[in-house]
Amino acid sequence: DTAVSQTPKYLVTQMGNDKSIKCEQNLGHDTMYWYKQDSKKFLKIMFSYNNKELIINETVPNRFSPKSPDKAHLNLHINSLELGDSAVYFCASSQTSNYNSPLHFGNGTRLTVT
Amino acid sequence: EDKVVQSPLSLVVHEGDTVTLNCSYEVTNFRSLLWYKQEKKAPTFLFMLTSSGIEKKSGRLSSILDKKELSSILNITATQTGDSAIYLCAVEAGGAQKLVFGQGTRLTINP
Numbered sequence: 001d002t003a004v005s006q007t008p009k010y011l012v013t014q015m016g017n018d019k020s021i022k023c024e025q026n027l028g029h030d031t032m033y034w035y036k037q038d039s040k041k042f043l044k045i046m047f048s049y050n051n052k053e054l055i056i057n058e059t060v061p062n063r064f065s066p067k068s069p070d071k072a073h074l075n076l077h078i079n080s081l082e083l084g085d086s087a088v089y090f091c092a093s094s095q096t097s098n099y100n101s102p103l104h105f106g107n108g109t110r111l112t113v114t
Numbered sequence: 115e116d117k118v119v120q121s122p123l124s125l126v127v128h129e130g131d132t133v134t135l136n137c138s139y140e141v142t143n144f145r146s147l148l149w150y151k152q153e154k155k156a157p158t159f160l161f162m163l164t165s166s167g168i169e170k171k172s173g174r175l176s177s178i179l180d181k182k183e184l185s186s187i188l189n190i191t192a193t194q195t196g197d198s199a200i201y202l203c204a205v206e207a208g209g210a211q212k213l214v215f216g217q218g219t220r221l222t223i224n225p
Contacts, residue, residue, distance in 0.1 A: 004156075041200055043157070043215040056212055090156065102148055103213060105156035 003027050004106040006091045012112045013081055021076045021109045023091030031055070032074035033092040033103065034066060043090070049074055050096060081113045116141040116207050120216035128224050131193050135219045137203030138185040145206040147179055147186050148213065152200045160188070160201075193223045 004025045013019055025032060033056075034046040048056040049068040063079045078085060088108045095101040121136045139147065146164045150157035161170045163179035163186060170177050174197075177188045190197055200220050204213040 041152075041202075041218045041220075043202065043204075045212055045214075048212070102159040102162055103157075104159070107155040 004091055004093055004104050006089075006106040006109050008109060009107065010110050010112075012114065014114055015081055015083060017081050018077070018079045019081060019111070020078070021089055021091075021111075023074045023076070023106060025072055025091075025093040025104070025106075027093055027095075027104060029093035029095045029101070029104070030071055031094050031096045032068065032071070033094075034074065034076050035090040035092060035105075037088040037090060037108070039087070047074075047076075078111075081111075083113050086111055086113045116205070116214045118203055118205050118214050118216035120201075120203050120219050122219060123217065124220045124222075126222045126224065127193060129193060129195060131223075132189065132191045133193060133221060135188040135190075135201050135203075135221070136185065137187070137216055138183075139203075139205045139207075139214075140184065141205050141207035141214060143207055144181070148204045148206070149177055149186075149188050150202040150204065152202055152218070153198075157202055190221075195223045195225055197221060198223045 006023045031050045033048040035043050037043045046060045047066045051071050052068045065077045068074045088110050090108045091106040092103040094103045118139045146162050148162050149160040161177045166181040174191045179186045200218040202218045203216040
């Protein structure tokens with residue numbers, strides 16, 4: 001029973017391509033997130049959506065566009081991929097109406113841009 | 115700018131040793147501090163701390179928050195090789211729904 005699942009697990013692509021990563025959670029949470037983990041293991045928030053509404057949009061290039069068709073799904077589309085986009089991208093979810101609800105992470109998508 | 119700093123960045127010990135990992139923070143509107151363990155894939159939740167001085171414990175792991183010193187420690191006693199992982203500290207700050215992570219401590223337990 002995977003709580004937060006993302007696909008694909010691995011993505012290898014060339015510079016300039018456009019790619020998407022999908023995320024789904026079956027926890028009934030109201031908020032979903034995208035985090036980026038660089039080679040030094042630093043996790044940084046990119047976006048968060050609460051009930052399909054964009055709440056957090058950190059300083060991320062506008063080549064990155066999140067889309068939330070419903071509160072159980074949050075996809076990430078990346079246009080014109082660059083070498084520096086290589087990282088592990090984690091989807092996460094939480095129930096923000098429950099103050100004690102921690103983030104639950106997916107297993108990550110390792111993106112390699114060549 | 116909100117900031118979370120962990121130390122040490124890397125720690126290698128022998129099985130059976132006790133370790134203490136540190137986390138300090140400078141954030142606006144602190145709400146909670148969380149510890150996560152990351153092995154090969156997703157970070158998994160360990161503790162959430164909101165009140166100063168109250169120890170949270172789970173088996174051989176324990177953690178405590180000091181709001182006066184803006185810091186937290188994570189203790190692991192009688193370490194085992196399965197404790198080898200990156201331990202991440204994160205602080206919820208500046209309103210809800212945003213976690214600021216430290217750079218992690220890579221803990222290696224040698225048999």
